[in-house]
Amino acid sequence: MAPLPEQVLLSELLRRSVRCDHGLDHGAGVQVWMHPPVHRVLGWISKPSAFGNRREVWRLNQLRGISELELLVQGEPAGTEIGVLEKLPTLIDAAVLDRHQKQIGTLADAAIELRSGRIRHYLVSRSDPRLPGSSRWRLSLDRLVDQQPGLVLTALESIDDMPLARASVRQEFLRRSRRWRDQVQVAGNRIEERLEGWLEDQPWQEPEGLDQPYEKDPPPGRRRYGPPVEDEDPWI
Numbered sequence: 071m072a073p074l075p076e077q078v079l080l081s082e083l084l085r086r087s088v089r090c091d092h093g094l095d096h097g098a099g100v101q102v103w104m105h106p107p108v109h110r111v112l113g114w115i116s117k118p119s120a121f122g123n124r125r126e127v128w129r130l131n132q133l134r135g136i137s138e139l140e141l142l143v144q145g146e147p148a149g150t151e152i153g154v155l156e157k158l159p160t161l162i163d164a165a166v167l168d169r170h171q172k173q174i175g176t177l178a179d180a181a182i183e184l185r186s187g188r189i190r191h192y193l194v195s196r197s198d199p200r201l202p203g204s205s206r207w208r209l210s211l212d213r214l215v216d217q218q219p220g221l222v223l224t225a226l227e228s229i230d231d232m233p234l235a236r237a238s239v240r241q242e243f244l245r246r247s248r249r250w251r252d253q254v255q256v257a258g259n260r261i262e263e264r265l266e267g268w269l270e271d272q273p274w275q276e277p278e279g280l281d282q283p284y285e286k287d288p289p290p291g292r293r294r295y296g297p298p299v300e301d302e303d304p305w306i
Contacts, residue, residue: 074136077190080111080162080180086141088116088128096126096147102180103127106161109189109211111182115155116147123152130187164222166194166209174229177222178206192222193236196229207232 084099096118103113113129126147135142164177178199181190193206209224209232216223226232 074133074184076185077181077183078136079193080114080182081178082136083114083133083141086136086139088126088143089140090146091134091142091144096143099141100125101155101158102160102162103158104160104162104189106159106217111180111187111189115150125150125152125155130184133184159219161192161217161222163199164217164220166222166224168227169215169225171223174226175207177209194229194232205234206236208235 080102084102087098088096090096097116099114100117101115102111103115104111111130113127113132115125115127118124118126127150128143128147132143132145133141134144161177162180165173166175166177168174175194175196176199177192178195179193181193182188183190189211191211192209194209195204195206197204207229213224213226213232214222215225
C-alpha cells in the first residue's frame with residue numbers, strides 16, 4: 071500500500087474499493103461528501119453490497135493508504151440510506167455556464183488536498199464525463215462567480231479560456247498537428263530569410279562576352295564564334 075499523496079483526484083477515490091483495517095471489503099465509492107460553499111471535500115460514500123439501499127459514509131481523515139485497486143481506511147463507517155444521500159449538496163456533474171449563461175461543459179472532477187480536504191481546482195468536461203479518455207479543462211476557484219445545486223456560473227467567454235489539463239486522443243492529435251504546422255511554417259520562413267540574405271551578400275558580375283555586339287552575319291573569313299580565320303582559296 072503506497073503512502074498517501076499530497077493531492078488526489080476525487081474520481082480516484084470513487085473508483086476504488088474500500089477495505090478497512092479488519093480486512094473487510096466495503097465496496098466501491100459511489101458518491102462524494104462535500105461542502106460546496108467553501109469548496110471542501112469531507113469524505114465519500116461506498117456501496118457495501120450490490121443489493122439493498124444501505125450506504126456507508128467515510129470521513130476523509132479515515133483514509134490511510136491507496137493502492138491500485140483499493141483504499142485502506144481505519145475505523146468504522148457511518149451507515150445511511152439512499153434517501154439521505156440524495157439531499158447532500160454537491161457540485162460534481164453540475165453544468166458550467168459562461169458569462170452569457172450558456173453551458174460550456176460539465177463539472178466532472180476535482181483535485182483535493184488529502185490533509186485538509188480543500189479543493190484546489192475543478193476539472194470540466196465538454197462532452198459526457200462518463201466517456202473514457204475525454205478532455206478535461208482546469209477551472210480554478212477564482213474563475214467562479216456563483217454556484218447553486220446543479221449550476222456553476224463563471225466569467226469565462228468560452229471553454230478555451232481555461233487551460234487544458236488532460237487531452238483526449240482527438241484533442242491531442244489536433245494540438246500536435248497545429249504545433250507541427252507552426253514549426254514547418256517557422257522553418258520555411260527561416261530558410262527563405264537565409265536565402266535572401268545569401269543572395270544579397272553575393273557580388274553580381276556580368277558574364278564575359280555579354281558586352282560584345284552580336285553579329286548576325288559576320289564578314290567572310292570570320293566565324294560567328296571563336297577566333298577569325300585566314301582567307302582560303304576554295305579552288306586550292
